[in-house]
Amino acid sequence: MILEDGTTFEGKSFGYEKSVAGEVVFYTAMTGYPESLTDPSYTGQILVSTFPLIGNYGVPSDSKEENLYEFYESNKIHITGLIVSDYSFEYSHWNAIKSLGDWLKEQKVPGLFGIDTRALTKIIRVKGSLLGKIEFDDEVIDFYDPNQENLVAIASTDKVEVYGNGEHRIVLVDCGVKYNIIRCLIKRNATVIVVPWDYDFNNEDFDGIFLSNGPGDPALCDATVENIRKTMDAEKPIMGICLGNQLLARAAGAETYKLKFGHRSHNQPVLLQGTDRCFITSQNHGFAVDTKTLPADWEPLFTNVNDQTNEGIRHKTKPFFSTQFHPEAASGPVDTEFLFDDFMNNVIEYKKNKK
Numbered sequence: 484m485i486l487e488d489g490t491t492f493e494g495k496s497f498g499y500e501k502s503v504a505g506e507v508v509f510y511t512a513m514t515g516y517p518e519s520l521t522d523p524s525y526t527g528q529i530l531v532s533t534f535p536l537i538g539n540y541g542v543p544s545d546s547k548e549e550n551l552y553e554f555y556e557s558n559k560i561h562i563t564g565l566i567v568s569d570y571s572f573e574y575s576h577w578n579a580i581k582s583l584g585d586w587l588k589e590q591k592v593p594g595l596f597g598i599d600t601r602a603l604t605k606i607i608r609v610k611g612s613l614l615g616k617i618e619f620d621d622e623v624i625d626f627y628d629p630n631q632e633n634l635v636a637i638a639s640t641d642k643v644e645v646y647g648n649g650e651h652r653i654v655l656v657d658c659g660v661k662y663n664i665i666r667c668l669i670k671r672n673a674t675v676i677v678v679p680w681d682y683d684f685n686n687e688d689f690d691g692i693f694l695s696n697g698p699g700d701p702a703l704c705d706a707t708v709e710n711i712r713k714t715m716d717a718e719k720p721i722m723g724i725c726l727g728n729q730l731l732a733r734a735a736g737a738e739t740y741k742l743k744f745g746h747r748s749h750n751q752p753v754l755l756q757g758t759d760r761c762f763i764t765s766q767n768h769g770f771a772v773d774t775k776t777l778p779a780d781w782e783p784l785f786t787n788v789n790d791q792t793n794e795g796i797r798h799k800t801k802p803f804f805s806t807q808f809h810p811e812a813a814s815g816p817v818d819t820e821f822l823f824d825d826f827m828n829n830v831i832e833y834k835k836n837k838k
């Protein structure tokens with residue numbers, strides 16, 4: 484494992500053996516590697532787990548419900564590579580069907596263990612996210628910066644697909660959506676119309692818009708931002724998550740910027756604006772909304788208690804809001820899932836007033 488600052492770590496392989504390059508980021512969650520590895524927001528990233536013991540519960544079953552994998556967040560592994568301290572060759576779980584190493588090999592994703600992930604994380608915390616590569620023997624490759632590329636175009640779907648058959652029609656703009664967002668909407672009586680990131684959904688028949696999470700720099704998603712801007716005039720309810728928060732902010736006219744090393748964990752505290760209520764949230768992002776640049780008709784909705792960065796925005800009078808954290812969790816705490824109820828209530832309210 485070689486970082487762009489020249490630091491080298493030697494590890495042992497437990498995944499697929501090919502050299503890969505990307506952005507090196509760390510996450511501090513203690514569980515949830517099946518969900519994290521299949522989260523499309525990690526496209527282009529080499530993931531370092533600060534929790535030392537990984538692989539001990541294997542990989543869950545590939546069963547499907549509503550045409551979605553029940554235990555994965557998308558249809559494949561999206562990370563570029565995985566770095567752990569201690570890999571468990573032995574695993575045990577009622578739902579496990581294979582080892583993490585076998586899964587990585589199957590999907591051609593490298594994994595290294597025996598790396599001092601504490602030392603590696605300290606370097607990233609001091610210097611900020613770094614480019615890095617995993618090299619095997621003689622296969623020397625160049626560094627690669629995924630943030631220069633429109634990763635959303637890679638992670639998004641290329642066709643319109645419908646899930647569920649509830650009463651409320653929700654267009655979900657798929658910038659690299661996690662399945663649990665679809666599950667959370669279906670559970671709340673929605674028909675979810677999943678559309679590609681650059682699809683102009685304004686002519687569809689729908690009652691609300693959902694903006695998904697997704698990989699990379701939100702500044703590279705202008706096509707989505709344009710479509711969001713157009714839809715705002717109709718005043719149909721909008722909710723966004725993570726990249727969706729950043730794109731809604733950009734559509735409102737605010738700016739986004741890159742954080743030093745981002746937030747990737749299960750224990751990020753966020754404060755609900757105007758209250759003393761703090762929620763512990765699941766997060767995975769490297770960019771943030773610059774609260775200072777929000778136009779006058781918008782306000783922050785949540786703020787991170789650790790570093791005061793923006794954790795959500797809302798329109799002062801219209802039913803538009805979004806969060807930087809993940810109310811759908813998968814994995815992590817589910818304490819903020821009620822935000823999906825708030826969104827669906829906005830949808831019901833909108834339909835009532837329309838009649």
Ligand SMILES: NC(=O)CC[C@H](N)C(=O)O
Pocket residue numbers: 524695696697698699700701724725726727767768769770771
């Ligand atoms: N999970 C996400 O949607 C991540 C959003 C964006 N790619 C970021 O890193 O900030």
